[in-house]
Amino acid sequence: MPVKQAAVILATQGLGRQVGGKTLVDAIALALHAGEIVAMIGPSGSGKSSLLRLLNRLDEPTSGTVLLWGEDYRTLPPRQLRSQVGLVMQQPYLFRGSVADNIRFGPRQRQMLLDDATVDGLLDSVGLTGYGQRDVKHLSGGEAQRVAIVRTLANQPHVLLLDEPTSALDEASEQIIERVLVGYVSQQQAACLLVSHRPEQVQRLAQRVLSMDRGHLTAIEETMEHIYAESMDP
Amino acid sequence: MLNQWIPDPLWLGIAQAAIALVLALLVLLVLLVTIARFNATTGTTAGDRLGQDTLMALARGLIQIILVGLVLGLLLDQALWTGGVMLLVMMTFAANIAQRRARGTPGAFGVALVSIAGGAGSVVALMTWLGVIEPTIASLIPIGSIIVAGAMQSCGQALDRLQGEVRAHSAEIEAGLALGAAPSTTMAPFVQAAMLASLIPRLDILRSLGIVWIPGIMAGMILGGIDPIYAALYQFVIMALVFATATLTVCLTMVLMQKHFFTPAEQLSAEASPSTRG
Numbered sequence A: 001m002p003v004k005q006a007a008v009i010l011a012t013q014g015l016g017r018q019v020g021g022k023t024l025v026d027a028i029a030l031a032l033h034a035g036e037i038v039a040m041i042g043p044s045g046s047g048k049s050s051l052l053r054l055l056n057r058l059d060e061p062t063s064g065t066v067l068l069w070g071e072d073y074r075t076l077p078p079r080q081l082r083s084q085v086g087l088v089m090q091q092p093y094l095f096r097g098s099v100a101d102n103i104r105f106g107p108r109q110r111q112m113l114l115d116d117a118t119v120d121g122l123l124d125s126v127g128l129t130g131y132g133q134r135d136v137k138h139l140s141g142g143e144a145q146r147v148a149i150v151r152t153l154a155n156q157p158h159v160l161l162l163d164e165p166t167s168a169l170d171e172a173s174e175q176i177i178e179r180v181l182v183g184y185v186s187q188q189q190a191a192c193l194l195v196s197h198r199p200e201q202v203q204r205l206a207q208r209v210l211s212m213d214r215g216h217l218t219a220i221e222e223t224m225e226h227i228y229a230e231s232m233d234p
Numbered sequence B: 001m002l003n004q005w006i007p008d009p010l011w012l013g014i015a016q017a018a019i020a021l022v023l024a025l026l027v028l029l030v031l032l033v034t035i036a037r038f039n040a041t042t043g044t045t046a047g048d049r050l051g052q053d054t055l056m057a058l059a060r061g062l063i064q065i066i067l068v069g070l071v072l073g074l075l076l077d078q079a080l081w082t083g084g085v086m087l088l089v090m091m092t093f094a095a096n097i098a099q100r101r102a103r104g105t106p107g108a109f110g111v112a113l114v115s116i117a118g119g120a121g122s123v124v125a126l127m128t129w130l131g132v133i134e135p136t137i138a139s140l141i142p143i144g145s146i147i148v149a150g151a152m153q154s155c156g157q158a159l160d161r162l163q164g165e166v167r168a169h170s171a172e173i174e175a176g177l178a179l180g181a182a183p184s185t186t187m188a189p190f191v192q193a194a195m196l197a198s199l200i201p202r203l204d205i206l207r208s209l210g211i212v213w214i215p216g217i218m219a220g221m222i223l224g225g226i227d228p229i230y231a232a233l234y235q236f237v238i239m240a241l242v243f244a245t246a247t248l249t250v251c252l253t254m255v256l257m258q259k260h261f262f263t264p265a266e267q268l269s270a271e272a273s274p275s276t277r278g
């Protein structure tokens, strides 16, 4: 099935942000479809993180807007929007306390208490079996990054924004995370926008590649779905 | 020594003030030289406005307190409500001074005014009604001003700490927001920390009362020939009122200030997080 025929979950219209005369991102037009992983590449400082922050509305657009399921996202309550458009930041920050507390954080904001089995299941999926009661203070960088990813997945977002999610991970953990992402996106029919500096990762995961340069999305390349399918075979 | 040469109390006061001023200036000079040397070795420019600022503060303090003395002299025979009006004016100035500690976060003046008026105003009004503060201008104004000054300090400290906490923890706050949390939820641990940090100095003052520090009212009452035990009790009353006011003011400041760090769309505002973002 060609990707373009799947439902559009999130789309931007002339989205831009200027801060103090500096243009961080400008005239962004993109659409994310159900069940697809789109990669975004681009040099450091080109505005990739700035764009993700706009999509999650952590920053306010100074031009254009974002449509979520066809609705202007400024009409949605910000908390509801943010739980549906999950963002894992480039430098993820864990809250003081246990790993399980962190994972329960998102759902708890909507008066949902995740039971132990769900928390354990999420941790298992990223290779952190038995980590629930650990204090986040003592996690390694790679472990913390994995906790941050499942913490966002616990919200079951329709859109998943990932800012270099495997930058602190070794190859084995990277593969685990990639498998989790692919599984989540296809199971939930979510859309995923993934910032990555690693060409092999882009090849493995993405059905489309966007390229950011000085605040503009300059190129859209199609990659073959089968490249990803092959690379997932051990 | 001075009072043997200068019998007239007004001139005596002026001479005493002049000597105190000279002492303050000498100390300032030493401080400035030390800072200049430090800056010369490190190439920094820290504190190069300190001299100017201190001179201005000293001059301002002197003029203000003399004016207050004059006004107090005039007011002593007036009705009680004029004292209330004076305290309100004081609160407005106090709010303006405290507000600066928020370093430009919008809405700080309003928060400071409501917090100081709410904390100091309610305590002064209640205590005057109960008779703990004698309902005369002569006691309302000096005691009220001590309480307002305490509220100002606490409010300024609370604003400063809260701002510091938010700036230091903007990443954690945004992590919470990004997961769909309310601003107040993301702020809770930092509000708590800032609250404790601004109340602990007040506790220390209470603890050190009389041992490290014999405060002005008590000293004045004893000098004025009042029974030392009564003077001591009354001093304790004032310290307790100041403490109660501080706690009220800090709580009000925290509750009211929180939302000013966020935009209507629940984003951390630029003033609150000028830090770099990944």
Ligand SMILES: Nc1ncnc2c1ncn2[C@@H]1O[C@H](COP(=O)(O)OP(=O)(O)OP(=O)(O)O)[C@@H](O)[C@H]1O
Binding pocket: A019, A022, A024, A042, A043, A044, A045, A046, A047, A048, A049, A050, A051, A090, B277, B278
């Ligand atoms: N709040 C801000 N105010 C001013 N400039 C900003 C702000 N946030 C980001 N920038 C600037 O905008 C540009 C884009 O930053 P951004 O973090 O989006 O880049 P990036 O593509 O994610 O880079 P990297 O690959 O290094 O993470 C940078 O030059 C950055 O310094």
Ligand SMILES: [Mg+2]
Binding pocket: A048, A049, A050, A090, A163, B278
């Ligand atoms: Mg970035």
